[in-house]
Amino acid sequence: MxxxxxxxxxxxxxxxxxxxxxxxxxxxxxxxxxxxxxxxxxxxxxxxxxxxxxxTVDQLRQLLDAHAGQLWGQRVANLRMQTGLDGGDQTLPDLNKQDISRTAYRAVFTAHPVFALRPDVSAQMTEHADAGTGTPPPDAFAPRDAVTLDDEHAEAMQALQNARTAVNDINADILRQRRAAHPQGWRDVLPETVGVSTWVGYDLDGRSDISWQDSFRLRLREKRDALTVYHQTIMDSGLVASSDAMADIAARLTEELTRTMAHIQSFDIGDAKAD
Known part of the structure; x- marks a missing residue:
């Protein structure tokens, strides 16, 4: 060589x-x-x-800082391009003649986020992409500390929550459009134009940091998070006070959420005893 x-x-x-x-x-x-x-x-x-x-080390750092700034700008520009924030048309097309019950696009999350960036740096990059400007934070591309199983799970769940929020926003726009065009029958069809699927595995083979308790504990956390979102959405709708059906759903969600929290606590206590 x-x-x-x-x-x-x-x-x-x-x-x-x-x-x-x-x-x-x-x-x-x-x-x-x-x-x-x-x-x-x-x-x-x-x-x-x-x-x-x-x-000198100072020369090396200055060069790395310059390249980090260029890379940051490229990442931000790529995010803006992928999300349509770079000048593309962001208005919802006319879907009144479309079958909104048929899925036109579905994203599949494997729930394996990229751990190259720290969570705070990833969040700042998305903020800069949204604003269209910004400089990278110090040591933006510095190596991360060891990533734990809980870190992996938390970041995966955050990504899925962001996707759920985006789909809900799109569905809300679709329903507003349908209500304006069909005031009497806009509730007849559930919009499924955009969907999100997940594939999450907690394989015990090949990893020493995952036990069967972890599999149950993390699944219960996912259930808790989903129930919390459903309950909060219903409460924010303002329909609980005027609809017996919505009040019943909210009550059942509260009951199931309380039960799930108790199950999570039992696994957390078990982990503490094992430690």
């Missing part, structure tokens, strides 16, 4: 150009020699240059 560790140029721009050229060359070599890891090899080269005083 050919590695160049010679004197690097002084400016950060030159450093980036030289290292990029070296990475491209290392990748070419990696296509021929399986043992070559281009990124690790480049890291070794940079480390040697720092040891020899050719490059």
């Amino acid at each position: 050919t590695r160049t560790t010679g004197t690097a140029h002084n400016t950060d721009t030159d450093l980036g150009t030289v290292w990029l050229e070296q990475l491209i060359e290392l990748r070419k070599q990696g296509m021929q020699i399986a043992d070559i890891n281009p990124v690790s090899a480049l890291a070794d080269i940079i480390g040697e240059q720092i040891d020899r005083g050719v490059v």
Whole structure:
């Protein structure tokens, strides 16, 4: 393997150009020699240059900060493009002649979020995508601490909750459109134009941090979260006071939610005793 560790140029721009050229060359070599890891090899080269005083740590940080800013802007722009926030038409098309009970689009969540970014950084990136502007926070792309099973589950559930909220908002717009066009029969058809499906697995094989108690405990948490959303939605509708049917549904949800909370507590107590 050919590695160049010679004197690097002084400016950060030159450093980036030289290292990029070296990475491209290392990748070419990696296509021929399986043992070559281009990124690790480049890291070794940079480390040697720092040891020899050719490059300073401050220069490296400045270059990384510049690249982080560019990458952040690309990620934000990509989010805006995917969600239609980059100038695309965001109005709901006329669906009055469409069969809204038939699904036109369905997203399937595997419930495995990408853990490359910290949760607070991911949230800030989405805020910047919504606003169309913003600078990355310090160390936005720094490595995360160890991700626990509870961390995985919490982030997966947040993603699913965001999807549920989006689908509910779309369905509300569809129903408003149907009510304006069909005041007498707008309740006859349930909108299912957009759907969300999930595939969540708690495999015990291959992981030492998942027990059968975890599988039950996390499933119960999912049930609690779903019941909470349903109950809160009904209460926010303002129909409980004027509709006996809605009041009965709210009461049954409250009863089931109380029962589920008790089940969750029993598993939490069991975990505490096991510890």
